Amino acid sequence: MSRRSLPGRRDPGHSRVMVIATAVILGFVVLIGQLWYLQVLEGGRFLDASDKNRIRIRPIAAPRGILYDRNGTPLVDNRPAFTLSLIPRELPRDVESRDAVLGRVASLLNIPYQELLDAVARVQLDSFLPVRVRRGLTLTDVAKVEEWKLELPGVITEVEPQRVYPTSRFAAHLLGYVREANDEQLKQGRYRRGDMVGQSGLERLLDEYLRGQDGGERIEVDAMGRQVRRVQQMEPHAGAQVVTTIDRGFQEAAERAMDGHAGAVVVMDPRNGDVLAMVSTPAFEIDRFTGTIEREAWLRVVQDPNFPLLNRTIQSQYAPGSVFKIIVAAAGLQEGSITPLDRTFCNGEFRLGTFAFKDWKEGGHGLVDLHQSIVHSCNIFFYQAGLKIGAPAIVKYASAFGFSQPTGVDLPGEKLGFLPQPKAVRGRATKTWPAGETVNMSIGQGAVLVTPMQVARFMSAVANGGVLWRPRLVQRVERSERGVVWADRGQVSGHVELSPVVWAFLRQSMWAVVNDGGTGVGARIPGLDIAGKTGTAQMISKSRADKGQDHAWFAAFAPAKAPEVVVVVLVERGGKGGQVAAPIARKILNAIFYEKVAAVEVDG
């Protein structure tokens, strides 16, 4: 063991052990001193405290952050609402009298008895934390509970902030609903039972910011459950404020304009990609989704054949119809396959092999050039032009304009749309890509699928000369004490390079669609230069009964010279774009330009 003996210096170990032992004993003396203080000197006070230890912990829910529109008008607000809660520790201990209390609550407030039993079964019975049973009590309910208070130990009503919306269905898909954390979210461990969590839309996207920090208070209560005094309180911190890109006036106008139609509206600022309005109809009753929704109401919404939960602006895909002709024209002009002087005689029918492709107009448009074919939406011209340009070039320009790619909008569940890939098909055998497909594609039918948001981005690019903006919904998130905590400065996601004469041609033709006797005349507003394109997307099912079941499109920007807004309207099963969608766009544009003028004057 020689290597383990300490050579050199004299071994000071023994005395040091003694010193250390003394230090430890001193530590014990300090502990005993503290115990003396707690148990003997202050013991009486603590005994008193333990006798009276009927301390109730009352969480104070933090108000969720408020979502504002671009002008500082709230899109959603909070108001106080009453919540019925149970305090497990204060319910009667024996099962029989506890069930009696629960039964009394059930009959007083008309809540299913089983729901109460379930709520109690989920928690530890010695917990002091209130368990929320039902949110959104009426004042009458609250009065009943207070009246029966002595018979209802462990049953309390609390005041909590709850979401309130301008109208029952206002911007439902955009904002999204807020509900108690579900079991799956609880499993992730970020939430406590009863926490309100954004479940869809911006409420979900920005949940981390919107939910504040709950506060709480500890109150002493007497044997009757009445508050004796408040021991401690911690103020809740409200959630962050979100400034969106939405204009509440535009949003309301767009929702009004849709007036019972199923479909979608996107209003976008082509200069920066700001989404000014986002409407999907039918919408669900967002105010009924907040808090505790009854099972039946929930099922009714989920099973509704019109899919009110679907955000049609980004989650539904449609054939673009004649709106797509702008892309075909752009492709043809830029590639040099067609020129504005090319003419075709349209007799209402185009034969390709044994197939006959019809124009929408019985008897045809007569002799038309490219400009007139856009203005009057002549199909025959585009059938032939499409064959000249070729499917690969059309698909190339469609992808350049962002189709079949996500727009990158800040909401979950965005669909990509679809563009066929003729090149790949051609690589194997020319014959597998039928010319008929190209013919169909030239007028936006067949395999092509787009979302309204993609159309809005495309239309913005046409309006601003080729810049594809990622649609922006949120400008910034602010906390009152810390300023801006998150900001989205907008982002360009692509460029489309077309020669200036091509841009000018497209804009001129689209102006004429509305203002020079074209199909979009229904959107015309005197004094306002609107440029647009109508579209009528045939339903895939070709049964005769579906006549008039086409989707109606209208995509426009204004003013044509210096575009400030893009409006895209889609009406499901609406019929002709010019007859159904264009008038809706007109109402929205009217509100945007003329109601804005009024507002400015009032401000001045």
Added chain:
Amino acid sequence: MVGIDRRLLQNVDWALIAVAFGLVVMSAVTLASLHVGRAGGSVVLRQLIWFLIGLIALILLGSLDYRRLVRAAPAIYLLGLMGLAAVFVLGRTVSGARRWVVFGPLSIQPSEIFKVCFLLMVVWAITSRWAQPVGKITLALTLPILAVPIVLIIKQPDLGTAILLVPVLGILLIGAGMRLKLLGGLALASLAAMPLAWLALKEYQRERILVFLDPFRDPLGSAYNVIQAKIAIGSGQLLGKGVAGATQSRLAFLPERHTDFIFAVFAEMWGFVGCLVLLFCYVLLLLRGFDIAASAREPVGRLLALGATTLIAAQVLINVGMVTGLLPVVGIPLPMMSYGGSSMVASFMTLGLLLSVRMRQFQ
């Protein structure tokens, strides 16, 4: 190899063993009176089974020559580290911390057992020939031994166990004759590094320290434990409320009452006098430990006994200190009292080391 002869048996420290048994009995009585959950009885039963396992560990370690153990320390230490790392692979998460490894019905907390491995390793390092003379070289050799497990344990996260390793190393260095000036310098340096450590802490750990500094910062969360523990202890007064009267503990005002906060339960039931008896037991145990260290004739035995005693002393002082509100709440169990198998086994392994040193001090 297990050399038990008459002379060894004569030197068994029966007093030490008796005191340890006494503590286990007090633990069982306290747990039994708590009726923890619906499985109140099985908690006591399990604690006693763990006690038996601990006893076997004690006999095993006691009969082994501690010098052999210290010689094998690097291997044992590596095994211990692997156990710590295993938590990340096989670990079970309980209230946000991965501290347990589950083997069938047993769940083991490797960080508890690791304390013993760590002790052996530090003793090996300090007494190794490369660490001589005791000074800066020794520090350079031992600090990595501390750093590696601390990182692993804090990651689990188990702040309490990590903190425990520091005084053990410190006391062993002092006991080995390290100049106090050097240690003082090191302490100052680590004090300067505190802000960095603050950044490394988890949110809840920071919160606990802040709550310690200002208990009313969060009366609903962390501070609730401390406030309730103080009420429980204080209301025990001089003689205690007895088993039936201990409302604080039995009505579940007190969280963690069968593990880290068991002292508060005991204090409420048996009062100041009971606490004196309990603390006296610990003092007795520790004094035996220090006596073994002081009367050991060579440095390995002395340091091992000193370290083992420090390990227990630090746990008792920190645990009771935090329950009585003198120290921030860190998760450290009260040796031989708190419910928990790994802690129980680790405590008895530590006692086993002490016995081994005592039995061989005349060889």
